[in-house]
Amino acid sequence: MGKKKNATPEQLQYQELEKKHEMKRPVVKNCIKAFLVGGFICFIGQAVSYFYIYFFNFTEQTSGNPTVATMVFFSMLLTGFGVYDHIGQFAGAGSAVPVTGFGNSVISAAMEHRSEGFILGVGGNMFKLAGSVILFGVFSAFIVALIKTLLIRWGVI
Amino acid sequence: MLIGKQSWAFPNKPVIAATGVSGGPFEANGNLAEDFDILHDDLWMGEESYEKAHRVLMEEAAQTALEKGNIQKEDVQFFIAGDLINQITPTSLAARTIQLPYFGIFGACSTSMEGLALASFIINYQGAKYILTGASSHNAAAEKQFRYPTEYGGQKPPTAQWTVTGGGAALLRANENEKGVIVTTSATIGKVIDMGLTDPFNMGGAMAPAAVDTIMAHFKDTNRDPSYYDLIVTGDLARIGRETTLELLQKNGLNIERDKFQDCGLMIYKEDQPVQAGASGAGCSAAVLYGHLLNQMKQGVYKKILVVATGALLSPLTFQQGESIPCIAHAVSIEMDE
Numbered sequence: 001m002g003k004k005k006n007a008t009p010e011q012l013q014y015q016e017l018e019k020k021h022e023m024k025r026p027v028v029k030n031c032i033k034a035f036l037v038g039g040f041i042c043f044i045g046q047a048v049s050y051f052y053i054y055f056f057n058f059t060e061q062t063s064g065n066p067t068v069a070t071m072v073f074f075s076m077l078l079t080g081f082g083v084y085d086h087i088g089q090f091a092g093a094g095s096a097v098p099v100t101g102f103g104n105s106v107i108s109a110a111m112e113h114r115s116e117g118f119i120l121g122v123g124g125n126m127f128k129l130a131g132s133v134i135l136f137g138v139f140s141a142f143i144v145a146l147i148k149t150l151l152i153r154w155g156v157i
Numbered sequence: 158m159l160i161g162k163q164s165w166a167f168p169n170k171p172v173i174a175a176t177g178v179s180g181g182p183f184e185a186n187g188n189l190a191e192d193f194d195i196l197h198d199d200l201w202m203g204e205e206s207y208e209k210a211h212r213v214l215m216e217e218a219a220q221t222a223l224e225k226g227n228i229q230k231e232d233v234q235f236f237i238a239g240d241l242i243n244q245i246t247p248t249s250l251a252a253r254t255i256q257l258p259y260f261g262i263f264g265a266c267s268t269s270m271e272g273l274a275l276a277s278f279i280i281n282y283q284g285a286k287y288i289l290t291g292a293s294s295h296n297a298a299a300e301k302q303f304r305y306p307t308e309y310g311g312q313k314p315p316t317a318q319w320t321v322t323g324g325g326a327a328l329l330r331a332n333e334n335e336k337g338v339i340v341t342t343s344a345t346i347g348k349v350i351d352m353g354l355t356d357p358f359n360m361g362g363a364m365a366p367a368a369v370d371t372i373m374a375h376f377k378d379t380n381r382d383p384s385y386y387d388l389i390v391t392g393d394l395a396r397i398g399r400e401t402t403l404e405l406l407q408k409n410g411l412n413i414e415r416d417k418f419q420d421c422g423l424m425i426y427k428e429d430q431p432v433q434a435g436a437s438g439a440g441c442s443a444a445v446l447y448g449h450l451l452n453q454m455k456q457g458v459y460k461k462i463l464v465v466a467t468g469a470l471l472s473p474l475t476f477q478q479g480e481s482i483p484c485i486a487h488a489v490s491i492e493m494d495e
Binding site for chain 1: 205206207208301305306307308309310311312313314315316352353354359362365366396397400401404405431434
């Protein structure tokens with residue numbers, strides 16, 4: 001909160017007064033809802049994963065990719081039918097953190113900008129929310145992998 | 158006529174001759190559905206984009222006001238309106254359809270009263286015989302520009318507000334010594350107030366000081382006190398903004414009874430609609446005033462009201478660059494002239 005530094009006493013006084021009237025986020029309730037919904041999404045993901053292991057030639061190591069694809073497909077359907085945003089309002093992080101939330105951020109942006117055409121609209125805006133997840137996800141994976149490589153080379157692990 | 162520091166009196170009492178109000182599906186399920194002239198059951202309204210649907214809202218409100226006022230478009234001199242979207246294109250495109258000399262104005266959600274104040278001033282001084290003024294907003298178009306895609310599953314905090322899909326337009330005309338008509342009698346133009354709030358999910362809290370500043374200025378300039386009005390109604394302060402404003406007004410020595418101080422953002426929807434703190438948007442005050450409140454005045458529920466429309470003048474860019482939210486409020490007093 002760097003901005004608070006420059007606030008005048010009058011502003012600070014008002015902000016204090018205003019704060020009283022703000023409704024607080026129900027953090028505990030939100031956490032419980034997020035835990036249950038997020039857990040349920042992961043439960044479905046686990047079921048899908050077993051489905052690929054038992055009915056197709058996948059192993060525990062290789063079933064990840066088709067599972068993610070399937071979950072994103074479900075998320076796409078729910079987003080397209082206008083359900084996922086309601087789940088999101090209810091579950092918060094519970095539906096945002098799993099891969100379905102990532103799918104929702106891509107698909108909702110693609111749908112939103114269809115009216116501006118496929119190149120500049122869908123193409124240009126599809127990753128406007130997910131782009132930073134991809135960028136910083138890949139970047140942090142790179143850093144972690146780098147540390148691991150160095151540690152192995154130095155014989156620490 | 159300038160009175161005090163920042164207010165106008167309209168001694169010739171411009172008449173609000175007719176109004177038109179359009180709305181979307183969420184408003185159709187709301188509290189004031191009967192007060193809308195046109196309600197759509199689909200956010201797209203048969204158009205290819207939300208922005209085009211937004212244009213339709215303004216067009217329909219304007220056309221309805223003209224029809225109900227029983228006046229040909231050729232007799233109207235000016236169209237003064239605005240909305241929230243970049244470069245106010247929905248309104249400008251509506252002005253392309255309406256084909257009237259056009260002032261495009263931007264005051265965010267205070268646009269409705271900015272337009273009504275300007276229109277009243279021009280009519281009061283014979284600058285025009287008829288003026289059409291209004292404002293509109295579209296929930297999905299505003300979300301798209303200011304927040305996230307419509308179908309994005311982000312969780313909104315309880316302080317967030319729901320942008321109204323709706324438009325309201327009023328046809329003003331010069332008063333020919335009539336009685337029993339609804340007139341505007343004064344207006345107070347607000348200045349930009351910024352109390353350093355930065356949360357775009359809490360507009361009511363940011364706008365409250367602007368509302369207080371304009372209300373205080375209005376009573377000082379006009380030498381009136383709150384008892385002069387049957388109702389003081391703000392545009393879209395919603396729950397937090399209304400409570401904060403009431404407390405601030407009291408601190409400033411202005412005592413207003415709670416039930417005489419209402420907010421359009423708390424009137425338009427039902428309790429059980431998932432709008433968090435309440436409604437917002439340029440169309441909020443326009444639709445509620447030009448629909449519900451004027452109907453109530455015609456029924457004699459209120460004789461004198463003061464409408465204070467509040468606006469948060471931020472853009473997604475200023476927010477991302479860490480600017481706090483600049484806010485404004487304009488007030489117009491509307492009376493049943495008897």
